[in-house]
Amino acid sequence: MNRYTRISLICGTAFTGIWIAFGPGVAQKTTTTPPIARYVMNVSTTTGMAGMSGGATSAISMMMGGGGASRETHTVELRLGSRNAATPGAPKADHFPPETAKMGKMLPLVTPTPGTSEPPQSFERPKGRLLLYWGCGAKAGPGQPVVIDFAKVAAGQMPPNLFSTRVPVDQGPNVSNSKTFGWWPSGKGGQQPGRGSTIVGEHRVAGNYTPEIKFNLAQDYMPGITGRASEQPGGATNISWNAVTGATGYYAWAFGAKTDGGNTGDFVWWTSSTMREFGGGLWDWLPPETVRRLIGEKVVMPPTQTTCTIPAEVKAAAPGFLMSSLYAYGPEANFAYPPRPANPATPWKPEWTTRVRFRSNTMWMIGGPDMGDMSAADDTQEAQPKKKCKKKGGLGGLGGMLGGALGVDTGC
Numbered sequence: 185m186n187r188y189t190r191i192s193l194i195c196g197t198a199f200t201g202i203w204i205a206f207g208p209g210v211a212q213k214t215t216t217t218p219p220i221a222r223y224v225m226n227v228s229t230t231t232g233m234a235g236m237s238g239g240a241t242s243a244i245s246m247m248m249g250g251g252g253a254s255r256e257t258h259t260v261e262l263r264l265g266s267r268n269a270a271t272p273g274a275p276k277a278d279h280f281p282p283e284t285a286k287m288g289k290m291l292p293l294v295t296p297t298p299g300t301s302e303p304p305q306s307f308e309r310p311k312g313r314l315l316l317y318w319g320c321g322a323k324a325g326p327g328q329p330v331v332i333d334f335a336k337v338a339a340g341q342m343p344p345n346l347f348s349t350r351v352p353v354d355q356g357p358n359v360s361n362s363k364t365f366g367w368w369p370s371g372k373g374g375q376q377p378g379r380g381s382t383i384v385g386e387h388r389v390a391g392n393y394t395p396e397i398k399f400n401l402a403q404d405y406m407p408g409i410t411g412r413a414s415e416q417p418g419g420a421t422n423i424s425w426n427a428v429t430g431a432t433g434y435y436a437w438a439f440g441a442k443t444d445g446g447n448t449g450d451f452v453w454w455t456s457s458t459m460r461e462f463g464g465g466l467w468d469w470l471p472p473e474t475v476r477r478l479i480g481e482k483v484v485m486p487p488t489q490t491t492c493t494i495p496a497e498v499k500a501a502a503p504g505f506l507m508s509s510l511y512a513y514g515p516e517a518n519f520a521y522p523p524r525p526a527n528p529a530t531p532w533k534p535e536w537t538t539r540v541r542f543r544s545n546t547m548w549m550i551g552g553p554d555m556g557d558m559s560a561a562d563d564t565q566e567a568q569p570k571k572k573c574k575k576k577g578g579l580g581g582l583g584g585m586l587g588g589a590l591g592v593d594t595g596c
Contacts, residue, residue, distance in 0.1 A: 276391050458482035509545060
């Protein structure tokens, strides 16, 4: 792990703390006649430094990656919720993927035991200030930045209308909205897709608290994103990317920090939204109809757009480097048994429903080494024996500021 990867981890930890501390709550969709079982399969394609399986709460793992910009990985997350209790015995359910998925014969959907969180989360509330910027353009728009003083927030002085609920988080089944719940990756078996994997084909889910679920998936992983960043005259930064087949829209963000002599300073957060919109669902999975609405509201960029300019004020506020990420929202595949009647007036009581969601994202550093340099540095460090480092001033700046607080050695 090279020093830039360490800084990425530290920056990701701080960003996750900010998001969990101030992000909006979860909103769930409801149906008039709920099925016995609801199943969600989240399918991600990640490139660059990205390595998350879903949602803002995975920001730490997203920043722990590294490797070259050409490295493309796929991850799958499974969530099963049922109105039934397990009979007989303890809850047990398994997902049987096609052999071509190269994920193993079965993926155990583990039910969390009482008293454990799913997934576990912890953070240290940051100190200092958070500066919020938004919109593509060489210069920041009026009213920017919005400044959040964490000391005032701790005292209960939260800025009004900071986050909206217009972009709700829809995780699907979870412990709180299911009588019995199971999820994967659980660490109890199976593996994430490897090279040459395809998820096209028949999938089956069976267990003692769910009807048998079968669906034939025709959609495969979304293509990867190749992101580029270039500094512009005047201090702005242009980011660009390839057009991703199947993308319904794009959303970008950048996060960085500025320190003063190693002391806590300002955190900086920018998003590509034309409006001051930091809705939680923008970090999660958005259905195509929601993406279309947000494109009309200029919150999400249309699929025809492949470039955006980060205002000069953002880089000036975080002069070291910025962690930048781009999301390409994708299609959904929906299945149900029995199928929904063509006539809306016909009563419909499904035994189960399944929603397969697709997304592609990438992450890179603005102001740091390019992805090729980082990959070469990683390979070199892995090939050579590790050396002891003297704890001097370390990297200082962001690494020094947060490394000490989090117990991370940033001195080498």
